[in-house]
Amino acid sequence: MRNCGPSLIKYVLFAFNVLFALSGLGILIAGAIVLADVSEFNHFVEGRVLAPPVVLIVTGLIIFLIASFGCFGAIKESPNLLLTYAVLLAIIFIVELAVGIAASVFKKDLEMMVKNSLQESIKRSSSEDTMAWDNIQRKLMCCGVDTPADWRTISANKTLPASCCQPQYIDTTVGHCLDSPALGKDKYYQVGCVGELKKRIDKNAVILIGVGIGIAFIQLLGIALACYLASSIRRDRSQ
Known part of the structure; x- marks a missing residue:
């Protein structure tokens, strides 16, 4: 990696964050679609049913901010900023995981x-x-x-x-x-x-789970990449 030079490091992380920003847009849109669909029947469903799509919308917005932070860290070639970026990704990942587990448990009592x-x-x-x-x-x-x-x-x-x-x-x-x-x-x-309302909610749950899993894989890749690049920059500067 040391022979690649700092410019390649910038390009790699910048390209990743473009993908990450797009994934944030995807999760935001998915959350908005599901929220609009379920909220039509909010007279019969508790607020907890509306919580997962709301969390995804907020997460999508946060992902945009984190992606911008990651680009800034790459441009500055700052190991500290890159590690902070990795920590933020990990926090978002844990939040999404917690929401997914809570949704799975709640699903049993949904009907x-x-x-x-x-x-x-x-x-x-x-x-x-x-x-x-x-x-x-x-x-x-x-x-x-x-x-x-x-x-x-x-x-x-x-x-x-x-x-x-x-x-x-x-x-x-x-x-x-x-x-x-x-x-x-x-x-x-x-x-x-x-039965029909449960089918509608279950269909939306599949969308949220699918998008969530896709985003999780991207986040794990981002955490590994940011830590690796931060380590490479430090190694290059120590020589």
């Missing part, structure tokens, strides 16, 4: 938490609950917590809302299904919303 939230909401059937249910049933094409029958057994007014009706069967004059039994399989959605 029960969502189900309880849906059941409490359908029992209240307030105007706010009704709007939230209309939103989730239309977008996820589902009805009730587990089945459409939940509206008959759990809700306050014991009536299926119009959002349970498949769009092609809605009579525009009344805004509801006509000529169908109360729980008619021919016109009402038959899938419960708890």
Whole structure:
């Protein structure tokens, strides 16, 4: 490495930090997409479900700052700055690892938490609950917590809302299904919303995990590279 000269050291670390900055942009975008998707149903999910994408967005912003710091350390050819850069990468890596572990543990209780939230909401059937249910049933094409029958057994007014009706069967004059039994399989959605909402959250979790693993590998490479370059600079200067 000593024969390569300081200029190559600059180029190597600069190229890495360009990649690192782009990875920060990727993790920020992924977090924003997942947050926008899940927040549509925040009436039924606790804030803990929104925490992982928020953490990723913040991490993405921090990664931009750290990448800039790494470029500065390479330009200055400062072993201390490079080692500080490596420590910052390690801290971010530990934070991401902790979030990943917490998300995995929380995932086990996710379905029960969502189900309880849906059941409490359908029992209240307030105007706010009704709007939230209309939103989730239309977008996820589902009805009730587990089945459409939940509206008959759990809700306050014991009536299926119009959002349970498949769009092609809605009579525009009344805004509801006509000529169908109360729980008619021919016109009402038959899938419960708890399963569909969990699928949506699980799909987003796969995105977050995939992006997180990719970023983790890049960070480990950055830590090793920064430490190696700092050691090389010190070795060159000591001769």
